[in-house]
Amino acid sequence: MTEPPAPPAAASNAAPTLDAPPPAGVAGGPGPRSVARRATLAGTIVSVLLILAIVFGSRMLQDFDSALLPYAVATVFLAFGVAYRYTVWISAPGARRLFKQGWRSLFSADNIRKAPTALPGMIATYLGFQKFLGARSHARWAAHQLIFWGCILAALITFPLTWGWFTFTSPSGAGPGYAMRIWGIKVIGFDSLNILGWLMFHGLDIAAVLVIPGASYFLWRRMKDRGAxxxxxxxxxxxxxxxxxxxxxxxxxxxxxxxxxxxxxYEFLAILHMVSVVFTLIYIPFGKFFHIVQRPAAVGMQLFKYTARQDEQLFHCKRCGQLIDTAPYVENLKGTMRDLKLNFETWTEYCPRCKRVLRGTAYLSDVKKGFN
Incomplete structure (x- = not known):
C-alpha cells in the first residue's frame, strides 16, 4: 500500500492584511483587495436596501418614531457589517465550497423529492432547538436556549418597531383599547388591561427574563471553568x-x-439602554455573535451530508475500513485542499487514528533511522 505524502512541517497561520498580496498557494482565488471591494459593495447595497425598506415600510416615515433613530441607524450599520463580513467569509476557498454545496442541496428538487421532511426537521432541531449542544452538556444547552429564544423574541419586536413597520395606536390616545398595525394595516385590536395586552406591551421584558439567566450562566462558567x-x-x-x-x-x-x-x-436608564443596544448591534458582525449569521448556512451542509447518507454514499478509511463521512463530503474536502494547493489531499482518505499511525511509521522509518 502506498503511504500518503506527509503534510508540510510548518505552515503560517498569519492572517493576510488588505495591503498584502494573496497568500502563496491559493490559486485562482480573489486577492484581499478584490475581496474587500466586493464586500464593501455588498455591504453598501444591503444598507441602501434596508434604508429604502425603512422609508417605504414606515409609509414614507409617517409611522417612523424619531426617538428610535439611533436604533435604526445602528441596524443600518449592522446590515453593512453583516453583508461585509459574510462576503469575506464565503470568499475563502473552504467556506465558498461549503456555501455552494449547502445552497445546492437546499434548492435541489431531487433532495426535496427524496426527503421532503429533512429540511424542516433540520431547521427545527439544528437551528431552533440545537440538539447538538445537548450532547455536550444539558446545562449549556438550556442556557443557550434561553439566550436564543430571548434574543429572537427581542429582535422580532425591536426591529419592526424601530423601522416603523409596527405601530400601536389608540382611538382615545391613552387606551385601554389599542390596535396593532403593520405597514399601516390594522392586524389586531386588543385591550391593554387583559392578558393579550400585557403580553404585547411586555414582550421585551419577557425576552430579558429569558436572556439574563442564560447569559449569566455562561459568564459564570467562563469565570470558573478552567477549560473555558x-x-x-x-x-x-x-x-x-x-x-x-x-x-x-x-x-x-x-x-x-x-x-x-x-x-x-427613566431618562438616564433610557440613554444607558440605548447605548448598550446600539453598541451590541454594531458589534455583532465583528465579534462572537457573527456565528448567529453563519449558523443557517450550516443547515445546507447538514442536508448535503444527510442526503448522501440516504443514498449510502459513504466513505471508509482506506487503512482500517472505519466510516469517515459521506463520499461527496470527502470529495468536497479534497477540492478545498486542491484550491489551497495543500499537497496532501490523500490524507482525507484516512481516519484520524490511521493518520497518526502513518505519521508515526513515517517518522520511525524515514527520520529516526538517521540517528542509528
Missing amino acids: MTGQRFAYDLVPLIALIVISVTGLLLTFSSIFLHGGG
Missing part, C-alpha cells in the same frame, strides 16, 4: 455576555421605573 478560561478573550468571549446582561437589566429597569417609581431615573 484557557482560551477565552475578553472582547470576544466576555463582552457579548456582558452586553446582553446590560441590555436586559436596563430594559427591565425601564419598566420598573415607569410602574413603581413614576418615571424616576
Whole structure:
C-alpha cells in the first residue's frame, strides 16, 4: 500500500492584511483587495436596501418614531457589517465550497423529492432547538436556549418597531383599547388591561427574563471553568455576555421605573439602554455573535451530508475500513485542499487514528533511522 505524502512541517497561520498580496498557494482565488471591494459593495447595497425598506415600510416615515433613530441607524450599520463580513467569509476557498454545496442541496428538487421532511426537521432541531449542544452538556444547552429564544423574541419586536413597520395606536390616545398595525394595516385590536395586552406591551421584558439567566450562566462558567478560561478573550468571549446582561437589566429597569417609581431615573436608564443596544448591534458582525449569521448556512451542509447518507454514499478509511463521512463530503474536502494547493489531499482518505499511525511509521522509518 502506498503511504500518503506527509503534510508540510510548518505552515503560517498569519492572517493576510488588505495591503498584502494573496497568500502563496491559493490559486485562482480573489486577492484581499478584490475581496474587500466586493464586500464593501455588498455591504453598501444591503444598507441602501434596508434604508429604502425603512422609508417605504414606515409609509414614507409617517409611522417612523424619531426617538428610535439611533436604533435604526445602528441596524443600518449592522446590515453593512453583516453583508461585509459574510462576503469575506464565503470568499475563502473552504467556506465558498461549503456555501455552494449547502445552497445546492437546499434548492435541489431531487433532495426535496427524496426527503421532503429533512429540511424542516433540520431547521427545527439544528437551528431552533440545537440538539447538538445537548450532547455536550444539558446545562449549556438550556442556557443557550434561553439566550436564543430571548434574543429572537427581542429582535422580532425591536426591529419592526424601530423601522416603523409596527405601530400601536389608540382611538382615545391613552387606551385601554389599542390596535396593532403593520405597514399601516390594522392586524389586531386588543385591550391593554387583559392578558393579550400585557403580553404585547411586555414582550421585551419577557425576552430579558429569558436572556439574563442564560447569559449569566455562561459568564459564570467562563469565570470558573478552567477549560473555558484557557482560551477565552475578553472582547470576544466576555463582552457579548456582558452586553446582553446590560441590555436586559436596563430594559427591565425601564419598566420598573415607569410602574413603581413614576418615571424616576427613566431618562438616564433610557440613554444607558440605548447605548448598550446600539453598541451590541454594531458589534455583532465583528465579534462572537457573527456565528448567529453563519449558523443557517450550516443547515445546507447538514442536508448535503444527510442526503448522501440516504443514498449510502459513504466513505471508509482506506487503512482500517472505519466510516469517515459521506463520499461527496470527502470529495468536497479534497477540492478545498486542491484550491489551497495543500499537497496532501490523500490524507482525507484516512481516519484520524490511521493518520497518526502513518505519521508515526513515517517518522520511525524515514527520520529516526538517521540517528542509528
